[in-house]
Amino acid sequence: MALFGTLINALLIVVGAIIGRLLKGIPENMKQTVMNAIGIAVALLGIQMGLESDNFVLVIICIVFGGVIGEWIDLDKWLNRFAQFLETKMGSPKQGAGIAQGFVAGTLIFVIGAMGVLGALNGGLQNDHELLISKGIIDGFTSIVLAATLGIGVLFSAIPVAIYQGVIALFATQITKIIPEAALELFLQEMTATGGIMIIAIGLNLLGVTKVRVANLLPSLVVVGIAVTIIYNF
Template identity: 40%
Template structure:
C-alpha cells in the first residue's frame, strides 16, 4: 500500500507544479522529456526481462500476451474507448476539458505495465522498488500533462 500512496502523492505534487507553470514548459522540452521517459520505461522493461532467469517463461508469456492482445484487438478497443470519451467530453470551443486531462492521465498512470507489475510485486513480496521508480516517472509526466491539460490530470 505504501507504494501506491507514494505514487498518488507524487502525481498530485507533480500536477500541482504543472498547473502553476501553466504553459510555462516549452513544447519542445515537453515532447523531448516524454520521449526520454518512454526510453527510460523501455530500458526498465528490457533490463528486467534480460536479468530474469526464466527466459522460457518470458517467451511463453510474450507469445500468450500477443495472441490475447491481437485476438481481442485490445489496442484498437482502448483507442476507440479513449476517442469516444474524448468526443463526449471535449468542449465545442476547442479548449481542453477536465475530462480530457483525466482520461489521458488515467490511461498513462493506471493501466501501464509498471502499474500492474509494481502492484503485484509490492503485494506479493513487499518490494516497492518498481512503484517508487514509476512514481519518479509519473511525477515528471504529471507536471508536463498538467501544464497543458489542467486539473483533470491531478484528479486521475
C-alpha cells in the same frame, strides 16, 4: 489498515500527475527533449526488467500468445474508445489517443514488477506499508514527468494500481496459503521480465521509433500466470 499503503501509492500518482499537468506549458523543444529522455530511460528500465528471467524462451512464448489474444480482443481499440469517452467528458474529444498513451504507459510502469506485489502482501499480512509508500514516492515523481509530456491520462493509471494492489493486500492471507512461495517467486520473476518487454515497447513508442499497440500485449501477464502454474505443478 491493509489498504493504507495502496491508497498512499495511488494518491501520490494522482498528485504527481496533477503537478505534471501544471508544467504542460513548457516550450515544445524542451518537451521533446524531455520526451526523448523519458523514452530512453523507460526502454532502459524495460531491458533491466527483461533480464530478470532465467527462461527467456518462456517469456517469448508468453508475449507471443498474449499478443495474439490481445489482438483478437483488440484491447487497444477498447482502451482508446474509453479514453475518447473520458476526453469527451473533459471537453477535449480529439485527444483520446493521448489519454490512452499516458494511461497505458503509466499503468505498465506502476503496476509491473515485484515491488507492488510484495508491498501489498506486506501490507495485508503484517500491516507494514513501508515498501508501498517508498514505491508511491518513486511513482509520484515518475508521474510528474510522464504527465508533463504524455498528458492527464497518467492520472487514471492510479485506478488499476489501487485495484491491483488492493486486491492483493485484502486477500494476502489466502494468496500465501494457496500459492507456494516458490511458485510466487517464479511468477514475479517471469511477470517482471515479460512486463519489461512491454515497457521497452513503450520507450520505443515514446522515441517515435515504433508504434507498438502495447495494450494488446497485456494478456501476456495472464499467460505468464498460467504457464507458471503448469511448470510448477508438472
